[in-house]
Amino acid sequence: MMRLSRRQIVILAIALGAMILLTLLLAPMGSDRQSASTYSRAPDGYGAWYASMQQQGKDVKRWQQPTDALFQPNSKTDEADPTPNRKILLPKTPITFLRIGKDLELSAASEAWVKQGNVLVLVGAIVDASVTQAPFTSDMASPGGIVRIATSRRYRPSSDSAAILQDSFGTVVWQKTLGKGRLISVITTHLAANAYQDFRANYELLAKIVTEPGYPVWVDEYLHGYKDSEEQNNPASEANLFSYLMRTPLSLLAIQAIALLLLLIWGQNRRLGLPERIETPTLNNSEAYIQALAGVLHKAGGSEFVLETLGKAEQLEIQKALGLGTIPLSIDDLIAAWLQQTGQPTAPLQALLRTAARHRRVSETELSQWLATMNTVRSQLS
Structure with a gap:
């Protein structure tokens, strides 16, 4: 931490006092x-x-x-005007x-x-x-x-x-x-x-x-x-x-600038030291939010919430990829469309959708297997 000398503290105190005094005495009026x-x-x-x-x-x-x-x-509005030949x-x-x-x-x-x-x-x-x-x-x-x-x-x-x-x-x-x-x-x-x-x-x-x-x-x-x-x-x-001019804010700024300049000259224009740069760590708000939500769900054992939320989102992505719109279809209709358009096995897709539709809590092992099944379905769809 940078320390100021006694002389520097006195200079700063005088400058601050002068600015406060000028602000009170020469504040713009009207x-x-x-x-x-x-x-x-x-x-x-x-x-x-x-x-x-x-x-x-x-x-x-x-x-x-x-x-x-x-x-x-x-x-005759200009009779009191002393300016001769004034034109309006x-x-x-x-x-x-x-x-x-x-x-x-x-x-x-x-x-x-x-x-x-x-x-x-x-x-x-x-x-x-x-x-x-x-x-x-x-x-x-x-x-x-x-x-x-x-x-x-x-x-x-x-x-x-x-x-x-x-x-x-x-x-x-x-x-x-x-x-x-x-x-x-x-x-x-x-x-x-x-x-x-x-x-x-x-x-x-x-x-x-x-x-x-x-x-x-x-x-x-x-x-x-x-x-x-x-x-x-x-x-x-x-x-x-x-x-x-004395009623305008410019006069106050000018006087303050002159006072500060005189104080700098009196103090021989000495610097107070190089500023220390403090690097602010970058924060990814989305990642922080996801991690916080995941921690809460993990402590609460809310695996059924994860299955339901991700299952619905994944089903809509599959429907859009197959050109079936965004209105949720039944699992059987979606499986039939999958088989007709992709020709890929339907077992991974059935496991993905039916597990999410059961609305029951699963273990961490079962949840990991379900996520692996999701990756399999995505690879088949691509």
């Missing part, structure tokens, strides 16, 4: 705002879903401007606008915008949904496969709403017609989050929801704190750039 962002690679982010949409060639873009500029383009590039309507977050709701401005012929998708909508007896994690059937939902809340749609995904406890995804447009609501925020990459039906369901209207898809990233180039060039925004 991460809830970046939750469900298409830029996020965290389990609750939507980076993987957005990447899959781009790989499929879908018309999907990120919206990084205030939503008032979209919902109320003719209003509005997409051509109609579009599908996807918002992903917690407790999203339909405002008067967004409702008027939808009635003009647009589609608004709220993933994480705040609705009058109650907690039901449904398990927190549920698998629901959809045209694209099984969709996994992590919530016990369900919505009871009104008469003017149509369910898109539901089970016996209630509805999780539904849509409602507003004027010329549609409002699509999803209870859970994590319908197609990165954590559900193994459930492709989740991704396909959200992709179908946003692309089925046939409009360009815009994802609201301004909701998560991301701004377009006009906002980034705003001096008021640049003043907060350092504070924004």
